[in-house]
Amino acid sequence: MKLVILILSSIATYVKTDTLLCSEYLVSGFHGVEDEALTASSVHDHPIDCSPRNGRLFYPGDDFLPKRLGGWISNVIDTDQFIQVTFHVDTIVTGVTIQGRYRDFNQWVKSYYVLHSMDNVTWTTVMSQNGSPRLFNGNTDMNTPVTSSVTPNITARHLRINPRTWEWYPTMRFDVSGCQIKQQIGGLSEYELKNVTLSEKMGNHTVFSLMSSRSVVDCGAMCHGHITCMSFAYEAPNGVPKCTGYDAWIVVHESSTSSMDVFVNKDMLDTYGYxxxxxxxxxxxxxxxxxxxxxxxxxxxxxxxxxxxxxxxxxxxxxxxxxxxxxxxxxxxxxxxxxxxxxxxxxxxxxxxxxxxxxxxxxxxxxxxxxxxxxxxxxxxxxxxxxxxxxxxxxx
The missing domain is CATH 3.10.100.10 (Mannose-Binding Protein A, subunit A)
Structure with a gap:
């Protein structure tokens, strides 16, 4: 399929509020992080992989070679250990959920601190109302998830969970709930050509419809000039150009049988994680x-x-x-x-x-x-x- 992208800019910039993309699973859900974003203070020296990438909530481990444990285990047994996640963007954290090791041995974290940072250099511990570090309650068994709210919410790019007490070894799986703060670039839009036809329902989402657009670029410029325009169609039936802008992208995924080109705002797709x-x-x-x-x-x-x-x-x-x-x-x-x-x-x-x-x-x-x-x-x-x-x- 041929990929065509129009990049359109404008002298005028739009003042838009940041978009919040919220999830109960910011680590391992649909909008989660890659394995490289999970790090730790140390990793247990064992033939089976005990690395922080295994510390994802509900991860059961893998018995195929190379074998992976259902959880992260530290190599040092002290209160300086941690598992850390680095988010893609600044993130509002509303809660933390943890589990213990998936199977075989009774290992879990009983209590922990939460630390956060914007630069991965300066760290702040979540505090309790009396001004001391807040001690979060952890697990009492291996597999029951325990969720704790983070109130007031914090904003972070990096988050650490620091075990304070544990059963046998500091071992855990975890996830974080909250909202990613997605920022949009004013005055710039990318529109990507899709191999689709428009749904009949799109008629209810028309922003503008003009018969005088000279080219697909002009059509895109008109969509770019409407802050509510999220997609546009360009066609030239009988040689007469027609440009239609829409405030949605409800489409039917099948090969187009007409000369109509359908472009979708790629920036919005990326912002919302489509x-x-x-x-x-x-x-x-x-x-x-x-x-x-x-x-x-x-x-x-x-x-x-x-x-x-x-x-x-x-x-x-x-x-x-x-x-x-x-x-x-x-x-x-x-x-x-x-x-x-x-x-x-x-x-x-x-x-x-x-x-x-x-x-x-x-x-x-x-x-x-x-x-x-x-x-x-x-x-x-x-x-x-x-x-x-x-x-x-x-x-x-």
Missing amino acids: REDQEAAILYNIVEVRQDQGSAAKTCTSMYTRLMVVDTLTRMEGLNRIIAKYYVLIQDFRYFVAGTYTSTVWSYLGDTGDVIDSDLWSPGNPDQGQGHCVMLTQTGLASVDCQEQLFAICGN
């Missing part, structure tokens, strides 16, 4: 904040898209394959997606023109007695109470 899966033909995002269906739908709208429409087995299998890569995300495999029960019909967007295919439902579903909304599970779509607190999938 990813593309060519095999499943989806542009998707996983919202790792538990909320009811109405709030989940609003979150997707705030990111200029919608709850994912799971309308094919290929798309469902693709999403299941994606989620299965994350140990933290398979713990509660229930995700709000598009769909409601209205007037005796289960449909994607609340009308009778897009009825959900019966082949997509998991066994025993749908059942309006369980609720009038739709979630994705490992076995298919399922009905669920709209007030249930779940993660969600946004995208197209």
Whole structure:
């Protein structure tokens, strides 16, 4: 597929507030960090890998060569040890969750300090109300996660967990909840050509439509000039140029049969962490904040898209394959997606023109007695109470 990117700049710069991308799993979730971002004061000298990359929440270890332990273990047994994460961007930290070693030996952290830094040089310990370092409660067994809130919240680029007491060895798996602070560059936009056709629903998201655009670059410049324009289409039917801007990117992933070029604001895709899966033909995002269906739908709208429409087995299998890569995300495999029960019909967007295919439902579903909304599970779509607190999938 040919990749075309337009980079457009403007003399005028827009004053935009920072975007907060929140998650319960900032270390190992969908918007988490790479292995190299996990470091430690020391690593246990053992034939099995005990390095900090194994310190991810719910990581079970690996028995294949080279073997990896289910957890990080320090090599020194004292109160100076720590495991550390370096975030991609400045991050608001609201909580910390820890576990002990996955199996074999009773090893876990009973209590710990939390330290934070912006430059990885000067470190500040989270303090209690009486002015002394706050001692966080840890684990009492190997595998039960224990979550502690960090109040007041802190902002950090680097975070350390410093074990103070432990069972046998300082050993742990962990994750961090909070919000990444994503900054946008005013006056600069990149638009990426997508091999897609626009959904009919995009008509409801039109920002402007002009018949006089001279080129695709001019069309992009017009979209760039509208702060709410997130994508645009350029076509020239019968030789007459037409440019249409939209405040969303709801698209249908299939080869375009017309001369229309569809460009999506790449900066916004990157800001909100959208990813593309060519095999499943989806542009998707996983919202790792538990909320009811109405709030989940609003979150997707705030990111200029919608709850994912799971309308094919290929798309469902693709999403299941994606989620299965994350140990933290398979713990509660229930995700709000598009769909409601209205007037005796289960449909994607609340009308009778897009009825959900019966082949997509998991066994025993749908059942309006369980609720009038739709979630994705490992076995298919399922009905669920709209007030249930779940993660969600946004995208197209």
